[in-house]
Amino acid sequence: MLAHALVAALALATGQVQPVLPFPGQTQTYNIIQWDPNQLPRIYERTEQLPLTDEEVAKLAQAGFDEAQVVKMLEQRRCACDASADGLIRLKQAGVPKGVLDAVSTHALKPNRAFELLVTLDFTGESRTAREAFLYFFVEDGDLTRVFIANVPELLARQNAHEAMVDRSDILRARTVRRIQLAGQVPLKTYGPHRVMVVASASPTRTHPSQLTETERAKAQLYTFDYPRASLQSLCRLTAGYKRDAVLTYKWNFQGSRFECEWN
Template sequence: MLAHALVAALALATGQARMEAPRITVGSGQAVPVLPFPGETQTLNIIQWDPNQLPRIYERTDQLPLSDEEVAKLTQAGFDEASIVRMIEQRRCACDASADGLIRLKKAGATQRVLDAVSTHALRPNRGLELLVTLDFTGESRTAREGFLYFFVEDGDLTRVFSLNLPELLGRQNANETMVDRSDILRARTVRRIQLSGPVMLKTYGPHRVLVAASANPTLTHPSQLTDNERTKAQLYTFEYPRASLQSLCRLTAGYKRDAVLTYKWHFQGSRFECEWN
């Protein structure tokens, strides 16, 4: 009887040890002990972390967003507050929701509810624009006479400078970039078209000036460093940069033509610059 009692006690102690140190198998196949959790528990429902109601669902329309001017015009035309707020909720607002913008709307007669709707539903402010650069090289040549194309952007008290190394770019081989221009029925011309795209970050809104110039100098950091001849061939553009828009896309097209004397080189013919804001 005493022997049986000792065996039972030993088995119970062994079982308790196993319960106190359970093991799990990890990815390596090795069993590791898992420390037990305390026996006292407390259960919480996670949904109680936020007792607020679910966010309101707004029904959007396919109409273009309202602008600051349109919100002010609707206010001054006598549209009631609820109607203007509902239109802003449905269409969103490409408005200036900064402090200055809200002050201008308030002076135009917008109520507090309208200002709150503008602040909530205004499009995210633009931080930059997407620039698509298209280069057309017409004629059978190998390199560019002016080896660098510069894109200078006036941005408040800062001039942003973008440069393009044409010899390096033209050294790349890509058969898909070559096409044939048949606009002249008497003579087909080979055109090599190269397209590049990337962001141009801007910190100020409103009017901006852009200067596009070709130069042989690889180290220009300001338009004042252009030679008189390079400045004569450069093109100056202006564009209005909105605070918010659905689309911020600008296109720069630069043309190069086979030189009449140095036939193995292209020389800069000019550029075109345009922007789209929706």
């Protein structure tokens, strides 16, 4: 997943145009500046032993661990398993005994229905507004494209709970970075590979990637991630950078983004 993010960032830096892949026609739009900036994602501490997976449960049963042992492990560690009817059938076909199947059904982690998204916007230089006033985040979800939009000038005009001035000065030059963080949930109904597009636009009416102009498509960044059925932690981070325009110094230009996810 990080590799996909780095490839997209490198393509932007080298001027390569990323092709716009087809997204589903049906859309749903969200205004992310309405998210509560006080509700940043909870930080989870990793346990010494992660939950068992479907494959590990099957291996333990096939390796001769008795039913009580495997059930005890599931009670202690839980299971990042597919506890749907199809998932339990696959485990039964792999030779997992009935008592273990019952424990999988009881102790499997709750299926993911959404992931936490932490959005960080960095504005470098002492400007006042953004040239491209809207930031879009498109997420493919089966037959639906989920559309997240941020009105950047509105965001800059208000006081944000999670906002900081980051001084990254060096010996020769000091830079002021205004950093704003927002957090919310991105609902997803399908598991497996998903495509994401991040793009800045001057238009507030984009409801699908097909509506982007050629210029917007040239600057759009594409990412992919694999969404697990269950995990202790489901956290993705989107960082977008803006830099003061060399000519219109009172405006920031969108420079690019980075997107990465962590599943535990």
